[in-house]
Amino acid sequence: QDDKIPEQYALSLGQSGLGLPDRDYYLSTDAKLVEARTAYRAHIAKMLTLAGEPDAEARAAALLAFETEIARVSWTRVDSRDATKTYNKMSVAELAKRAPGFDFAGYFKATGTPVPTVIVAQPSAITGIAKLVATAPIGVLKDQLILRSLDGYADVLPKAFDAEQFAFYGTVLGGTPEQEARWKRGVQFTSGALGDEVSKLYVAQYFPPETKAAADVLVKNVLAAMGRRIDKLDWMAPETKQKAHAKLAAFTPKIGYPSQWKDLSALTITSGDAFGNEWRANEWQHQDNIAKLGKPLQRWEWGMTPMTVNAYANFGMVEIVFPAAILQPPFFDPKADDAVNYGGIGAVIGHELSHHFDDQGSKYDAKGQLTDWWTPKDIAGFNALTGKLGAQYDAYEPLPGMHVKGQLTMGENIADLAGLTVAYDAYHTALGGKAAPVLDGFTGDQRFYLGWAQVWRRNYREANLRNRLLTDPHSPSQQRAWV
Numbered sequence: 001q002d003d004k005i006p007e008q009y010a011l012s013l014g015q016s017g018l019g020l021p022d023r024d025y026y027l028s029t030d031a032k033l034v035e036a037r038t039a040y041r042a043h044i045a046k047m048l049t050l051a052g053e054p055d056a057e058a059r060a061a062a063l064l065a066f067e068t069e070i071a072r073v074s075w076t077r078v079d080s081r082d083a084t085k086t087y088n089k090m091s092v093a094e095l096a097k098r099a100p101g102f103d104f105a106g107y108f109k110a111t112g113t114p115v116p117t118v119i120v121a122q123p124s125a126i127t128g129i130a131k132l133v134a135t136a137p138i139g140v141l142k143d144q145l146i147l148r149s150l151d152g153y154a155d156v157l158p159k160a161f162d163a164e165q166f167a168f169y170g171t172v173l174g175g176t177p178e179q180e181a182r183w184k185r186g187v188q189f190t191s192g193a194l195g196d197e198v199s200k201l202y203v204a205q206y207f208p209p210e211t212k213a214a215a216d217v218l219v220k221n222v223l224a225a226m227g228r229r230i231d232k233l234d235w236m237a238p239e240t241k242q243k244a245h246a247k248l249a250a251f252t253p254k255i256g257y258p259s260q261w262k263d264l265s266a267l268t269i270t271s272g273d274a275f276g277n278e279w280r281a282n283e284w285q286h287q288d289n290i291a292k293l294g295k296p297l298q299r300w301e302w303g304m305t306p307m308t309v310n311a312y313a314n315f316g317m318v319e320i321v322f323p324a325a326i327l328q329p330p331f332f333d334p335k336a337d338d339a340v341n342y343g344g345i346g347a348v349i350g351h352e353l354s355h356h357f358d359d360q361g362s363k364y365d366a367k368g369q370l371t372d373w374w375t376p377k378d379i380a381g382f383n384a385l386t387g388k389l390g391a392q393y394d395a396y397e398p399l400p401g402m403h404v405k406g407q408l409t410m411g412e413n414i415a416d417l418a419g420l421t422v423a424y425d426a427y428h429t430a431l432g433g434k435a436a437p438v439l440d441g442f443t444g445d446q447r448f449y450l451g452w453a454q455v456w457r458r459n460y461r462e463a464n465l466r467n468r469l470l471t472d473p474h475s476p477s478q479q480r481a482w483v
């Protein structure tokens with residue numbers, strides 16, 4: 001979607017080229033990160049060796065050096081999540097001029113997207129990477145493609161590739177000692193490749209209409225509570241409040257599963273050909289994606305399958321989306337106590353809704369267009385409050401010496417705080433003036449917060465937590481529970 005012409009699809013171009021999770025893994029002098037990149041070099045060498053390539057050690061060192069240069073010109077994650085900074089629309093001719101060294105027109109043609117214009121997320125990084133590609137020895141570029149292909153398809157290659165891929169990405173970077181059971185990986189693979197086919201089976205078995213009806217009521221109540229909270233803001237101008245209400249009225253909540261399924265009949269699945277199946281599924285998804293260019297918006301489309309225990313906000317579509325799988329305990333149980341449901345799924349609904357008013361989502365109006373619709377005074381009032389929130393999260397230190405990044409996690413922290421608050425209001429309104437019953441010795445308010453804390457029960461391995469602190473726009477679960 002083109003952020004400034006939201007009724008149109010557009011081609012976006014973003015920085016890429018790193019095999020490690022973030023630029024910090026290449027550039028930091030932190031001992032653990034130095035360790036991780038040494039392990040990455042060993043991983044490259046092992047993969048090349050498994051593929052029968054000679055001279056693996058030297059080639060691994062050269063590839064790591066190349067990616068380190070890419071890391072140097074890459075934007076930080078904080079800048080990369082800035083909707084304003086990352087909207088840079090230009091013609092492909094202009095891009096070629098600004099980023100010489102890479103045949104963009106040829107590349108877009110080859111990928112089936114011969115567009116005249118493109119939205120570039122990180123222009124200076126693209127310029128830097130194009131230059132690096134132009135000057136790198138062809139062997140280094142080939143090795144990078146070999147490595148990415150082997151890592152990407154490791155799950156359907158001979159076992160040694162899969163084991164090595166997991167040893168690095170699962171164990172070294174994630175701290176996970178062993179792979180999930182094979183059947184679970186099989187289910188994940190099939191759900192990824194044939195999403196809508198698996199979805200139909202899942203929804204028929206696990207998503208009764210009563211759950212949808214009960215969730216609809218919750219969404220409606222949380223939306224209404226949001227409207228009342230907007231009215232009460234003392235820092236927002238009346239004309240901005242009016243526009244905020246218009247945006248609220250424009251929302252499309254999507255609950256459970258899509259109204260329309262994708263037609264997968266063009267995808268050939270061959271028994272006994274796991275590699276071919278994955279290859280063709282990827283090709284199908286690429287075609288499905290690029291086919292949208294120049295066509296009307298597919299408003300029915302979902303960005304997650306119903307089997308996903310998650311939810312999302314889509315700014316351009318002005319929608320909040322709740323897959324069937326998050327509409328079950330511990331998030332939601334239509335038969336359970338209201339307090340726990342509002343503290344669980346109610347706060348999740350509030351969270352996704354609040355994303356549309358967070359530090360980035362608030363830049364999009366009722367039509368989903370990236371535009372200035374706040375007064376400068378509104379923005380100053382908003383920033384004064386979010387500055388305090390950033391400082392609060394910056395102070396958290398989940399690992400010795402490693403803090404939560406308040407700027408990176410700003411949108412999520414706003415969504416957590418605003419979402420929980422709005423769900424709390426909605427819960428109290430739902431009580432209709434009556435006192436909440438005391439259950440098992442807990443008051444309604446206590447059960448509300450227990451509901452919230454309950455959805456964040458989680459343990460991290462140390463390597464995984466380190467990875468997340470550097471890359472994840474969400475705060476760790478403990479800090480989310482403390483919101």
Ligand SMILES: [Zn+2]
Pocket residue numbers: 351355412415
């Ligand atoms: Zn979120």
